[in-house]
Amino acid sequence: MAIVGAGYTGLWTAYYLKLAEPALRVLVLERERAGYGASGRNGGWVSGFFTGPARVYERRGGRAGLLALQRAMFDAVDEVGRFLLEHGVDADFAKDGHVTVALTDAQAVRLRDSVLEARVRGCGKEDLVELDADALARRVRVAGARGGAFSPHVARAHPVKLLLGLAAVVERLGVTIHESTPVSEIRPHEARTPMGPVRARWVVRASEGYTAQLRGLGRALAPVNSSMIVTEPLPAHAWEEIGWEGAEVLSDGAHVYCYLQRTADGRIAIGGRGVPYRFASRTGGAGETAEATIAQLRERLASMFPAAAAVPLDHAWSGVLGVPRDWCVSVQADPGSGLAWAGGYVGLGVATANLAGRTLCDLMLGRTSTLTALPWVGRRPPRWEPEPLRWLAINGLYALYRQADRAERRRARPSRLARALDAASGRR
Numbered sequence: 001m002a003i004v005g006a007g008y009t010g011l012w013t014a015y016y017l018k019l020a021e022p023a024l025r026v027l028v029l030e031r032e033r034a035g036y037g038a039s040g041r042n043g044g045w046v047s048g049f050f051t052g053p054a055r056v057y058e059r060r061g062g063r064a065g066l067l068a069l070q071r072a073m074f075d076a077v078d079e080v081g082r083f084l085l086e087h088g089v090d091a092d093f094a095k096d097g098h099v100t101v102a103l104t105d106a107q108a109v110r111l112r113d114s115v116l117e118a119r120v121r122g123c124g125k126e127d128l129v130e131l132d133a134d135a136l137a138r139r140v141r142v143a144g145a146r147g148g149a150f151s152p153h154v155a156r157a158h159p160v161k162l163l164l165g166l167a168a169v170v171e172r173l174g175v176t177i178h179e180s181t182p183v184s185e186i187r188p189h190e191a192r193t194p195m196g197p198v199r200a201r202w203v204v205r206a207s208e209g210y211t212a213q214l215r216g217l218g219r220a221l222a223p224v225n226s227s228m229i230v231t232e233p234l235p236a237h238a239w240e241e242i243g244w245e246g247a248e249v250l251s252d253g254a255h256v257y258c259y260l261q262r263t264a265d266g267r268i269a270i271g272g273r274g275v276p277y278r279f280a281s282r283t284g285g286a287g288e289t290a291e292a293t294i295a296q297l298r299e300r301l302a303s304m305f306p307a308a309a310a311v312p313l314d315h316a317w318s319g320v321l322g323v324p325r326d327w328c329v330s331v332q333a334d335p336g337s338g339l340a341w342a343g344g345y346v347g348l349g350v351a352t353a354n355l356a357g358r359t360l361c362d363l364m365l366g367r368t369s370t371l372t373a374l375p376w377v378g379r380r381p382p383r384w385e386p387e388p389l390r391w392l393a394i395n396g397l398y399a400l401y402r403q404a405d406r407a408e409r410r411r412a413r414p415s416r417l418a419r420a421l422d423a424a425s426g427r428r
């Protein structure tokens with residue numbers, strides 16, 4: 001088996017393959033080094049939720065399929081936790097849930113609607129509940145918050161510790177990770193590298209936000225940027241003011257939302273959309289981050305937590321997500337050509353890659369399981385538009401979402417523009 005990409009998708013796939021069939025020869029081909037992509041740069045939410053409009057999955061799998069997918073995602077968070085425990089990997093994993101904070105009245109209305117929508121998708125009160133302003137403040141004190149929502153199905157982790165721990169376990173099981181090995185093209189049963197072709201029964205594409213650089217795949221997944229900053233550890237008096245004693249991860253309810261974690265060593269990491277998309281699917285290199293993006297994230301942090309405003313920043317970085325045209329995840333394996341791939345996770349790929357890796361393993365080993373019946377298996381997402389339409393569409397979408405967020409700060413009702421954009425883009 002040859003796997004292209006040493007991020008979570010590639011490594012989880014390798015792990016489950018070796019677990020199922022220890023004698024299998026599994027190679028991972030990685031252009032840079034393990035964790036170079038989003039898996040080494042993310043916000044550390046191990047989330048039991050997936051991206052994309054539920055109707056896309058429901059159309060394929062019916063209501064039962066959608067519910068099965070949701071339950072499998074909830075399980076994936078625990079599966080990651082079990083793996084870490086079993087292999088003695090310390091990745092700062094703590095499952096204290098996810099709090100979404102409404103920072104405007106319009107966000108509060110939208111959040112309430114999203115909780116009701118989740119009920120239709122089978123999420124009960126034990127999966128997702130609304131929080132009034134007092135209940136929210138008992139967990140975390142966010143300036144100007146109107147209320148929020150809470151789900152227990154999300155854990156906090158240190159992304160790089162998770163990645164390196166997983167890579168080490170996989171290598172111990174006998175998988176070879178070939179770093180500095182770029183693949184230029186994937187063909188049936190073959191991955192082409194400058195050192196020569198690698199032939200295998202199966203070739204797994206696990207290249208996510210970098211997929212457009214592979215020959216013939218320029219329009220498969222758009223690399224959309226996400227940027228993060230992390231503070232130095234906050235002083236005790238700042239934490240006293242903020243509360244947030246647990247390891248819940250946080251986000252706000254904006255269209256261009258931000259996501260946060262309290263790190264195990266008492267810092268705040270906050271991320272959001274920087275430059276949304278670079279022309280011709282460029283991926284932004286090693287993660288240099290524009291000063292303007294750092295300033296925006298810093299401002300958001302200070303407005304949510306004035307007590308953190310003066311805490312120095314330690315570091316800033318960026319990476320790319322893989323975004324399919326319909327914003328929905330796919331897992332595929334074609335026995336004829338030996339081509340398999342999983343991805344299109346948008347901003348929620350940490351736990352999703354675990355579930356996708358297990359599913360790819362079952363598919364490639366020819367096992368029928370509850371995972372292989374999930375409605376994202378075998379999906380063929382539509383391709384993105386050619387340039388310059390792709391650039392215009394993605395950057396235009398985010399410009400309009402920012403406009404909608406500004407409008408929602410001035411008036412209480414959710415933006416109709418944003419709702420229309422959601423419907424037109426297929427994002428929700």
Ligand SMILES: Cc1cc2nc3c(=O)[nH]c(=O)nc-3n(C[C@H](O)[C@H](O)[C@H](O)COP(=O)(O)OP(=O)(O)OC[C@H]3O[C@@H](n4cnc5c(N)ncnc54)[C@H](O)[C@@H]3O)c2cc1C
Binds near residue numbers: 047321347348
């Ligand atoms: C800033 C940021 C914050 C995020 N926060 C979260 C979060 O908190 N929670 C969450 O669930 N998700 C988050 N995500 C998304 C999540 O990190 C990704 O969905 C997930 O890591 C994808 O894993 P992957 O293995 O599929 O892809 P990647 O981690 O991107 O790995 C792909 C690998 O393939 C290699 N590669 C690509 N092309 C080739 C080639 N041609 N030849 C050889 N190797 C190749 C790359 O170098 C890379 O190492 C975030 C992403 C970013 C960028």
